[in-house]
Amino acid sequence: MSTLSLTSAFSLLLKRDLVLAYRRRAELVNPMLFFVLVTAMFPLGIGNDAKLIEAVGPGVIWVAALLAALLSLDSMFRSDYDDGSLEQFMLSAHPVSILVLAKILAHWLVTGLPLFIVAPLLAVLLNIPASAIPTLMLTLILGTPVLSLIGSVGVALTVGLRRGGVILSILVLPLYVPVLIFATDAVKTAIVGIPTTAQLSILSAMLVGSLVLAPMATAASLRISLS
Amino acid sequence: MTAAATNTAGTYEAQSLECIRDDRVLFEDLSFGINPGQALVLEGRNGSGKTSLLRILCGIRLPESGKLLWEGEDIFRLGPEFHEHIAYLGHKDGSKLDLTPLENLRIAQGLGKASDGIDLEEALDQVGLYGFEDVPTRNLSAGQQRRLAIARLLVTDAKLWILDEPFTSLDRKGIEHMERLFEGHLNRGGMAAMTTHHRIGFRDEVQLVRINLSER
Amino acid sequence: MIIRFFHQMGSPRYFYSVAGKMIPWFMTSFLITLLVGLYYGLFVAPADYQQGESYRIMYIHVPAAWMSMFIYVVMAVSGLISLVWRIKMTEVVVISSATVGASFTFLALATGSLWGKPMWGAWWVWDARLTAELLLLFLYLGIIALHSAIEDKRVAARAVSILALVGVVNIPIIHYSVEWWNTLHQPASITKFDKPSMDMSMLMPLLIMAISFKLYYGAVVLMRARAEIVERERNTRWVQEMVEQEVK
Numbered sequence: 085m086s087t088l089s090l091t092s093a094f095s096l097l098l099k100r101d102l103v104l105a106y107r108r109r110a111e112l113v114n115p116m117l118f119f120v121l122v123t124a125m126f127p128l129g130i131g132n133d134a135k136l137i138e139a140v141g142p143g144v145i146w147v148a149a150l151l152a153a154l155l156s157l158d159s160m161f162r163s164d165y166d167d168g169s170l171e172q173f174m175l176s177a178h179p180v181s182i183l184v185l186a187k188i189l190a191h192w193l194v195t196g197l198p199l200f201i202v203a204p205l206l207a208v209l210l211n212i213p214a215s216a217i218p219t220l221m222l223t224l225i226l227g228t229p230v231l232s233l234i235g236s237v238g239v240a241l242t243v244g245l246r247r248g249g250v251i252l253s254i255l256v257l258p259l260y261v262p263v264l265i266f267a268t269d270a271v272k273t274a275i276v277g278i279p280t281t282a283q284l285s286i287l288s289a290m291l292v293g294s295l296v297l298a299p300m301a302t303a304a305s306l307r308i309s310l311s
Numbered sequence: 312m313t314a315a316a317t318n319t320a321g322t323y324e325a326q327s328l329e330c331i332r333d334d335r336v337l338f339e340d341l342s343f344g345i346n347p348g349q350a351l352v353l354e355g356r357n358g359s360g361k362t363s364l365l366r367i368l369c370g371i372r373l374p375e376s377g378k379l380l381w382e383g384e385d386i387f388r389l390g391p392e393f394h395e396h397i398a399y400l401g402h403k404d405g406s407k408l409d410l411t412p413l414e415n416l417r418i419a420q421g422l423g424k425a426s427d428g429i430d431l432e433e434a435l436d437q438v439g440l441y442g443f444e445d446v447p448t449r450n451l452s453a454g455q456q457r458r459l460a461i462a463r464l465l466v467t468d469a470k471l472w473i474l475d476e477p478f479t480s481l482d483r484k485g486i487e488h489m490e491r492l493f494e495g496h497l498n499r500g501g502m503a504a505m506t507t508h509h510r511i512g513f514r515d516e517v518q519l520v521r522i523n524l525s526e527r
Numbered sequence: 528m529i530i531r532f533f534h535q536m537g538s539p540r541y542f543y544s545v546a547g548k549m550i551p552w553f554m555t556s557f558l559i560t561l562l563v564g565l566y567y568g569l570f571v572a573p574a575d576y577q578q579g580e581s582y583r584i585m586y587i588h589v590p591a592a593w594m595s596m597f598i599y600v601v602m603a604v605s606g607l608i609s610l611v612w613r614i615k616m617t618e619v620v621v622i623s624s625a626t627v628g629a630s631f632t633f634l635a636l637a638t639g640s641l642w643g644k645p646m647w648g649a650w651w652v653w654d655a656r657l658t659a660e661l662l663l664l665f666l667y668l669g670i671i672a673l674h675s676a677i678e679d680k681r682v683a684a685r686a687v688s689i690l691a692l693v694g695v696v697n698i699p700i701i702h703y704s705v706e707w708w709n710t711l712h713q714p715a716s717i718t719k720f721d722k723p724s725m726d727m728s729m730l731m732p733l734l735i736m737a738i739s740f741k742l743y744y745g746a747v748v749l750m751r752a753r754a755e756i757v758e759r760e761r762n763t764r765w766v767q768e769m770v771e772q773e774v775k
Binding site for chain 3: 234237241242244245247248251254255257258259261262265266269290297301304305308309311
């Protein structure tokens with residue numbers, strides 16, 4: 085199998101998923117809307133205390149991002165499982181992990197990237213100083229792909245189950261903890277004005293690690309779910 | 312080894328397969344071989360394990376025990392190298408309803424071993440979907456959607472077609488048409504493994520290997 | 528020799544009979560070490576000059592926490608073996624370990640909380656080790672939930688094996704991240720384990736208890752594995768013959 089046809093299979097599948105998302109573009113805003121709504125709930129629950137809101141701001145944004153990512157995960161393989169496309173992927177002449185990577189990338193572009201785009205707006209809502217907004221954006225662009233990658237393993241394991249949703253969150257949320265900790269810590273450190281290189285490089289390392297390992301684990305999990 | 316390799320060229324062999332589902336042994340010690348030009352036809356009651364066996368032949372499902380050899384090599388060791396030789400048509404069509412037939416075929420071709428000589432529109436024409444290239448698949452009838460799924464078999468170089476009830480929702484003319492297509496594939500040295508409720512109307516020269524799973 | 532041993536242990540029937548013979552040995556040695564360990568831990572070891580008698584809960588807490596990690600690693604290793612070589616017996620070990628592991632994790636959390644009351648004046652403090660232990664409990668619960676949700680038990684075993692492997696890769700990262708988080712936000716808390724030199728008279732009972740817990744785990748995992756084997760193989764001839772003999 086030549087590398088040329090491998091990359092073309094990758095881009096073919098990426099394009100396919102983006103086209104499918106575009107044909108259902110009304111659903112594209114939903115994860116973003118959920119992200120904004122959850123974030124807006126926190127000040128209402130905490131009370132109108134500017135200092136307090138500022139203090140919990142980074143944590144709130146990231147917990148909301150976690151929940152938004154979790155909520156959108158189910159759509160990653162669901163329709164392909166239902167209509168039999170997933171079986172066809174498993175029988176492809178290309179390594180399944182590469183195809184899986186294309187699907188994860190497409191899924192992130194559709195559900196993860198929008199979070200990154202609305203983040204500055206939420207930062208303003210939660211009194212996060214403008215100086216820390218670039219760091220917040222950086223943590224989101226490094227961290228949300230990790231959420232999609234780790235999440236893909238959980239979805240792959242639960243896609244064949246009738247009530248996979250709750251189990252999915254039990255499986256995936258504990259694994260999200262490191263991302264949550266380093267991302268919020270980076271933003272908090274940036275608010276104080278201290279360099280955040282350490283946290284950001286750890287997040288990058290997690291991105292690289294999950295980029296290498298997650299597609300393989302997901303491919304193996306899908307094979308198990310379909311058997 | 313070379314002698315064995317020439318003997319096994321283009322053959323598929325199953326050795327003492329066993330399949331258990333929900334604590335029930337569906338079949339055990341099942342062995343057979345498929346050679347170029349031959350079609351394996353599985354018969355048996357509902358629930359006798361026809362679909363399970365076809366999925367095992369694809370490598371989607373693991374047999375409880377036994378071996379599957381493509382040209383003498385274990386299919387699980389071959390992985391994608393085995394998959395480039397097979398095309399599977401399951402209960403589900405595997406087409407995306409939001410895409411057009413042409414788009415669906417392009418993906419099927421990209422997933423398989425890319426074959427230069429095959430024109431996608433010609434494949435659609437062969438299954439009687441000429442003129443429906445750009446209609447969303449959602450708007451096709453059930454029979455037309457099944458035809459599209461069959462067209463998928465034509466766009467790669469796959470030698471072994473694994474067909475689970477390929478004639479579902481086709482009318483009598485459609486079934487006859489598809490039988491001619493399958494015959495053509497077998498006459499070109501292809502292989503097939505299939506189940507069907509219909510009596511198969513292949514011409515006499517086609518070699519059928521019949522296995523009845525209920526009478527074992 | 529070793530390969531042959533593993534090959535034989537791969538056969539459910541052989542495993543069943545060998546495990547049956549091993550369980551009494553594990554059980555007796557567990558009880559002996561438990562009594563010795565508890566006696567030395569509760570009566571012989573001196574009271575701590577800072578914490579008084581309350582530190583003695585350590586003899587349950589620390590070995591339980593060790594076990595919670597140990598069992599997870601055992602699960603991941605047997606998961607890897609069952610995925611790569613498709614050995615049925617290691618699949619059974621994965622499943623049988625999950626509940627025992629979760630119980631030890633829960634025990635570690637409960638005793639940690641009891642210990643925390645006199646030390647910190649609160650039942651729960653977001654201490655790094657306790658938090659990591661809590662997350663470990665969630666990982667165990669995820670494995671148990673996934674296993675019970677999948678009907679085909681062989682498929683379930685393989686799915687759980689993957690999850691255990693993903694978890695074992697993540698546990699060090701989770702630990703590191705929780706420690707990072709803890710040092711930044713709660714620098715004031717005293718860690719219970721900051722004892723560079725523990726007296727031998729305190730350490731020995733701890734080690735005996737650790738061995739005792741491992742023996743217990745061995746006994747329980749063999750029992751559960753035997754039960755699982757009989758259930759899985761209930762349609763085979765050897766299980767049915769065995770049941771008939773039991774009935775007579």
